[in-house]
Amino acid sequence: MKKKGSISYAKYGYIFSIPFVVAYLIFSLYPTLYTAIIGFTNLKGVNNTSWRFLDLSNLFANYKTVLKMPTFHKALLNTVKLWVCNFIPQLLLALLLSAWFTNRRTKIPGEGAFKVLFYMPNIITASTVAVLFASLFGAPMGPVNDLLIRWHIIQEPFFFLESKGAAQGIVMFIQTWQWYGYTMIILISGVLGIDPEIFEAADIDGANGWQVFWKITIPSIKTILLFTLITSLIGGLNMFDIPNLLVVNSGPDNATLTTSVLIYKQAFSGGYLYNRASAMSMIMFIIIVIASAIMFYLMRDKDEVALKKLKRREAKAKKQALKLAKGGN
Numbered sequence: 001m002k003k004k005g006s007i008s009y010a011k012y013g014y015i016f017s018i019p020f021v022v023a024y025l026i027f028s029l030y031p032t033l034y035t036a037i038i039g040f041t042n043l044k045g046v047n048n049t050s051w052r053f054l055d056l057s058n059l060f061a062n063y064k065t066v067l068k069m070p071t072f073h074k075a076l077l078n079t080v081k082l083w084v085c086n087f088i089p090q091l092l093l094a095l096l097l098s099a100w101f102t103n104r105r106t107k108i109p110g111e112g113a114f115k116v117l118f119y120m121p122n123i124i125t126a127s128t129v130a131v132l133f134a135s136l137f138g139a140p141m142g143p144v145n146d147l148l149i150r151w152h153i154i155q156e157p158f159f160f161l162e163s164k165g166a167a168q169g170i171v172m173f174i175q176t177w178q179w180y181g182y183t184m185i186i187l188i189s190g191v192l193g194i195d196p197e198i199f200e201a202a203d204i205d206g207a208n209g210w211q212v213f214w215k216i217t218i219p220s221i222k223t224i225l226l227f228t229l230i231t232s233l234i235g236g237l238n239m240f241d242i243p244n245l246l247v248v249n250s251g252p253d254n255a256t257l258t259t260s261v262l263i264y265k266q267a268f269s270g271g272y273l274y275n276r277a278s279a280m281s282m283i284m285f286i287i288i289v290i291a292s293a294i295m296f297y298l299m300r301d302k303d304e305v306a307l308k309k310l311k312r313r314e315a316k317a318k319k320q321a322l323k324l325a326k327g328g329n
Contacts, residue, residue: 018094038278039063045272062279073127074254074281082168082258084234086175091228093176094183099213100190101184104199115188119181123262126178126241131237133174136247137161163248164255169217174242180198183228190224191217237288240264259284 039062043051054061066072097118101111108114121129137144148154160166194217202212218225229285238259243250250257259280267277 015045024083035278035281038274039282041275043274043278051275052190062143062275066276066279071254071257072261075257075259078254078256079143079237079239079258079260082171082175082239082256083233085168086172086179087229087232087236090176090180090183090232093180094228095185097180097184098187098191099217100207101188101212103209103211104203115181115185119185121178122182124178127245129178129243130242131175133170137166137170162252164252166246167251171242171246174246175236175239179232184234186228187221188222190221194220221297221300226295229295229299233291233295234288237284244315255257265284 034183038051040059041051041053053059101108101115110248136142136287137160139145139159139161145154145157149157157164160170198220199212202216207215238260241259243256243258244264246260247256249285250261263277263280266273266280
């Protein structure tokens with residue numbers, strides 16, 4: 001019971017959250033809903049405000065058009081390929097470094113400095129990185145070409161950004177280089193949250209470092225790994241800055257064309273097809289939601305799920321027993 005004259009501070013929490021709620025409604029929720037609506041209209045062209053909804057019989061015309069576009073298929077394939085091929089080495093490198101930094105048996109000199117250096121690429125803006133690597137791999141004059149010729153690895157300049165495989169490889173390397181430090185920090189925080197007594201028990205039992213890592217560390221940070229996977233999936237399927245700024249016109253055979261770049265081109269280049277770009281955005285949103293749901297299901301804690309099922313069965317059995325007891329009386 002609340003004492004007379006006592007002060008309630010709960011209202012201040014709501015007051016402090018108002019700026020965030022207002023900003024979210026204006027800059028996030030409203031654009032998302034508006035984008036979803038545009039996908040069912042004929043809105044296109046610059047300064048076109050006289051748009052209307054499509055007929056009910058043809059309401060999903062924009063979605064059907066997008067799903068039949070070979071360019072969209074190509075962009076979606078590129079996006080998945082670029083994400084998978086940069087996330088796997090990024091995660092492996094982050095796991096290796098997190099295991100190194102959290103090893104209880106070794107003390108690394110200058111550990112804090114190493115963490116800062118590994119995380120630093122994530123601080124640099126993507127546009128800056130894209131311009132930097134475009135200059136490094138430029139041809140015929142560029143630092144990388146100059147070094148390769150001086151070391152007699154190649155005889156003449158190689159046009160990296162005009163080669164499909166090389167352009168994709170550079171994008172994958174940049175994404176890995178930029179984000180492995182961030183992933184490492186997240187994983188380290190997860191490892192540090194594990195009860196130290198578990199590791200002490202493993203040491204007493206004679207477990208080696210490899211066994212501790214696979215049998216204790218990985219299962220204990222499963223939730224952190226799921227978080228990393230989901231956030232990387234969302235970021236990877238929305239990859240835009242690096243592919244768009246690194247290679248002019250998405251490279252040879254649209255090698256670095258991603259869905260986000262294609263959406264940008266559809267909406268703000270050429271025909272200004274806002275309706276088609278909105279349909280693409282919603283399709284990607286649905287793909288991300290479905291992929292995230294599948295990952296949540298596959299990486300769920302099966303022991304916890306089994307325990308919940310067991311508790312539900314016990315509760316159900318108790319109810320039935322009570323009913324039978326009442327019926328007997």
